Amino acid sequence: MVxxxxxxxxxxxxxxxxxxxxLKQSTLRRRVGYVFQGIGLFxxxxxxxxxxxxxxxxxxxxxxQRIAELLTLVELEPExxxxxxxxxxxxQRQRVGVARAxxxxxxxxxxxxxxxxxxxxxxxxxxERVRELHEELGLTTVMVTHDMAEALLLADRVxxxxxGHLVADETPQSLLAGNGxxxxxxxVAVPREQAEKLAAMEDSIAERAKAKKQAKQGPSS
Amino acid sequence: MMGxxxxxxxxxxxxxxxxxxxxxxxxxxxxxxxxxxxxxxRSQTVSRIALGFASLVQTIPALALLxxxxxxxxxxxxxxxxxxxxxxxxxxxLALALYALLPILRNAVTAxxxxxxxxxxxxxxxxxxGWQKLTLVEAPLSAPFIMAGIRTASVWTIxxxxxxxxIGQPGLGDPIFAGLQTQNWNLVxxxxxxxxxxxxxxxxxxxxxxxxxxxxxxxxYGIGLGIVAAGLAISLYAxxxxxxxxxxxxxxxxxxxxxxxxxxxxxxxxxxxYSVEYRDGLGSAVVHNAVASSNIDISVDYTGTVWxxxxxxxxxxxxxxxxxxxxxxxxENTGIHVLGRLGFENAxxxxxxxxxxxxxxxxxxEDLLPVANQLSVGGDPEFFERPxxxxxxxxxxxxxxETRNFSPTFMYNALKSGEADVISAYTSDGRIAADRLVILxxxxxxxxxxDAMLMVSPEAAKDKALLExxxxxxxxxNVEIMREANFSVDREGEGKVSPESAARTLAxxxxx
Numbered sequence: 001m002v003x004x005x006x007x008x009x010x011x012x013x014x015x016x017x018x019x020x021x022x023l024k025q026s027t028l029r030r031r032v033g034y035v036f037q038g039i040g041l042f043x044x045x046x047x048x049x050x051x052x053x054x055x056x057x058x059x060x061x062x063x064x065q066r067i068a069e070l071l072t073l074v075e076l077e078p079e080x081x082x083x084x085x086x087x088x089x090x091x092q093r094q095r096v097g098v099a100r101a102x103x104x105x106x107x108x109x110x111x112x113x114x115x116x117x118x119x120x121x122x123x124x125x126x127x128e129r130v131r132e133l134h135e136e137l138g139l140t141t142v143m144v145t146h147d148m149a150e151a152l153l154l155a156d157r158v159x160x161x162x163x164g165h166l167v168a169d170e171t172p173q174s175l176l177a178g179n180g181x182x183x184x185x186x187x188v189a190v191p192r193e194q195a196e197k198l199a200a201m202e203d204s205i206a207e208r209a210k211a212k213k214q215a216k217q218g219p220s221s
Numbered sequence: 222m223m224g225x226x227x228x229x230x231x232x233x234x235x236x237x238x239x240x241x242x243x244x245x246x247x248x249x250x251x252x253x254x255x256x257x258x259x260x261x262x263r264s265q266t267v268s269r270i271a272l273g274f275a276s277l278v279q280t281i282p283a284l285a286l287l288x289x290x291x292x293x294x295x296x297x298x299x300x301x302x303x304x305x306x307x308x309x310x311x312x313x314x315l316a317l318a319l320y321a322l323l324p325i326l327r328n329a330v331t332a333x334x335x336x337x338x339x340x341x342x343x344x345x346x347x348x349x350x351g352w353q354k355l356t357l358v359e360a361p362l363s364a365p366f367i368m369a370g371i372r373t374a375s376v377w378t379i380x381x382x383x384x385x386x387x388i389g390q391p392g393l394g395d396p397i398f399a400g401l402q403t404q405n406w407n408l409v410x411x412x413x414x415x416x417x418x419x420x421x422x423x424x425x426x427x428x429x430x431x432x433x434x435x436x437x438x439x440x441x442y443g444i445g446l447g448i449v450a451a452g453l454a455i456s457l458y459a460x461x462x463x464x465x466x467x468x469x470x471x472x473x474x475x476x477x478x479x480x481x482x483x484x485x486x487x488x489x490x491x492x493x494x495y496s497v498e499y500r501d502g503l504g505s506a507v508v509h510n511a512v513a514s515s516n517i518d519i520s521v522d523y524t525g526t527v528w529x530x531x532x533x534x535x536x537x538x539x540x541x542x543x544x545x546x547x548x549x550x551x552x553e554n555t556g557i558h559v560l561g562r563l564g565f566e567n568a569x570x571x572x573x574x575x576x577x578x579x580x581x582x583x584x585x586x587e588d589l590l591p592v593a594n595q596l597s598v599g600g601d602p603e604f605f606e607r608p609x610x611x612x613x614x615x616x617x618x619x620x621x622x623e624t625r626n627f628s629p630t631f632m633y634n635a636l637k638s639g640e641a642d643v644i645s646a647y648t649s650d651g652r653i654a655a656d657r658l659v660i661l662x663x664x665x666x667x668x669x670x671x672d673a674m675l676m677v678s679p680e681a682a683k684d685k686a687l688l689e690x691x692x693x694x695x696x697x698x699n700v701e702i703m704r705e706a707n708f709s710v711d712r713e714g715e716g717k718v719s720p721e722s723a724a725r726t727l728a729x730x731x732x733x
Contacts, residue, residue, distance in 0.1 A: 003346060005342065005345055025348075026348040026350050027348070028348070029345070029346060029347065030348040034346035034347070036342065036343075038339025038340075038342060038343070040337075040339040040340050040341075040342055040344075042343070042344075042357075042358060043337075043340070043362070044361050044362060044437060053357075054347050057348055057353060058348075
């Protein structure tokens with residue numbers, strides 16, 4: 001709705017104080033960097049051309065140096081600019097997707113379940129990197145995710161939606177302290193319980209190892 | 222008789238005409254199909270209607286579709302004026318373009334529907350306008366599939382274009398149809414071979430372009446496009462360089478006699494210094510209308526045919542009155558100048574094998590009445606639609622067990638092999654004597670007379686020298702001479718000659 005790919009059925013989305021539906025669609029979308037689960041790299045463009053597409057639509061040519069810079073930002077080799085998207089892994093492609101979103105110096109980075117289709121390690125690394133970029137480039141980032149742990153670890157502010165309604169608006173710290181209502185807490189409970197179970201498992205493994213060690217040491221002493 | 226390779230090498234101008242026609246039709250098909258596909262991808266209704274229409278067109282036999290454009294264009298003259306051509310290139314182009322529509326449209330629509338939704342979302346997400354999305358994303362990604370559609374359309378069109386011979390557009394169908402009429406299989410083979418080879422080469426080149434587009438290999442589709450463009454340029458140049466605006470165009474129908482007479486007229490004119498073009502294998506109604514509209518300058522027609530088809534008369538006033546009636550009617554209604562009669566009749570008559578006729582004691586059509594329901598009757602493709610047949614049927618109350626259509630040459634074979642018991646023969650046909658056929662008498666005079674007459678278009682009739690050149694042909698050909706000439710073309714084996722050489726022999730015999 002922020003970049004008007006979906007029309008709101010009610011209410012308004014304000015961008016810089018203006019209703020997004022009142023702005024010229026193509027201009028609005030160039031001001032919003034958009035990253036989504038489907039990645040959507042253009043398969044017939046090289047990586048570099050994919051990154052440069054936003055400025056190209058606005059009538060500017062993105063210099064090769066800037067493309068290299070953007071690739072470095074998302075921790076890819078600058079040489080990758082000349083590759084075709086189908087030669088890249090899923091994680092690399094989404095990194096290019098992020099670089100494409102950043103190419104037009106957007107005021108807002110809009111991420112719709114950006115890491116949903118990636119393996120956990122890539123997902124974690126890319127999440128961290130996006131958070132760092134958010135700091136470095138001073139971006140406003142809106143990210144949609146179903147993974148509460150991801151939300152708690154990456155965000156400054158977490159809004160919980162339930163059946164189309166906003167049910168909580170808290171900082172991660174506040175959510176972990178038990179605020180935000182039942183729905184938000186039931187979502188927080190999932191990673192917390194997972195973390196507790198994992199910790200318990202680790203403890204029991206450590207204890208068993210200790211006991212074994214003691215048992216070994218016992219007869220010899 | 223010319224050999225296969227000799228014929229093949231002489232097909233140059235037919236080939237270039239074929240290429241120009243096919244390429245224009247495919248081009249027009251692309252111009253119509255692509256915007257339609259874009260529209261269809263944005264509207265379900267348009268998609269259903271467009272694909273439905275294109276599929277419907279596909280179900281019409283190509284031959285019928287080509288023929289249908291004649292009346293359509295004729296009625297459009299009310300809007301576009303009398304200069305709108307109703308025969309030849311234009312109707313062939315339109316019919317073939319309609320035929321080419323479906324594969325291009327279907328592939329383009331399917332390609333659009335199968336585009337990765339993620340890519341389309343990204344196109345919107347990066348802020349592409351509708352036009353940018355179409356040109357930068359949708360078109361390049363659909364291109365290989367659209368190319369595959371164009372490839373299918375091209376092969377179809379090149380094949381179907383052979384049928385445009387029947388509406389007076391020259392092409393590789395000319396040798397095929399001429400060969401079928403005269404049972405000259407080398408001609409048929411050469412025409413089929415050339416059109417199949419053309420289709421294969423085009424398929425190969427377009428396949429190269431398609432792969433080039435799919436692999437994004439510039440040189441691959443560059444080479445393909447280059448060769449296609451060069452081939453087109455050469456064909457266009459050749460067909461326009463060849464064109465002789467002042468040539469006298471002679472039309473002929475789908476049987477040997479018509480071919481021979483057209484060559485006889487052509488040779489007579491060429492001897493007088495005219496340049497001549499032939500439009501062979503045309504339908505009866507097509508020829509008459511083509512002469513009336515001066516698309517064709519000269520044709521040979523028959524009194525009975527014109528009487529029933531054009532004057533829409535069902536009565537039979539007798540031979541002389543019919544001819545006089547036609548001359549007056551043509552002058553007053555179509556502007557066609559009837560130069561005169563050639564001297565022989567080629568009437569419809571019912572013929573049987575002598576042994577079969579003896580079996581039934583059949584001498585006249587009346588004798589067939591008791592046994593007709595056990596008999597199979599064969600006719601040329603237009604016969605059972607013609608008023609002559611209806612007149613005979615109604616005059617005698619004839620009801621045959623089976624009616625079958627054959628091309629005129631195959632009709633006699635069918636009679637020989639017993640696939641037909643009775644056929645609608647022509648009285649000037651050499652095979653009547655050669656096959657010792659019995660002609661059934663027509664005591665109720667249901668069949669009109671069929672004097673061969675020379676028809677000249679309103680335009681050509683202004684050329685007095687032309688009319689004078691043709692004057693010696695009037696009343697010069699008797700039915701025996703015509704039968705002989707017809708048989709020399711229709712017969713099989715030794716002594717079979719081409720219509721051209723039969724026409725030369727005929728000219729010698731009548732002292733031209």
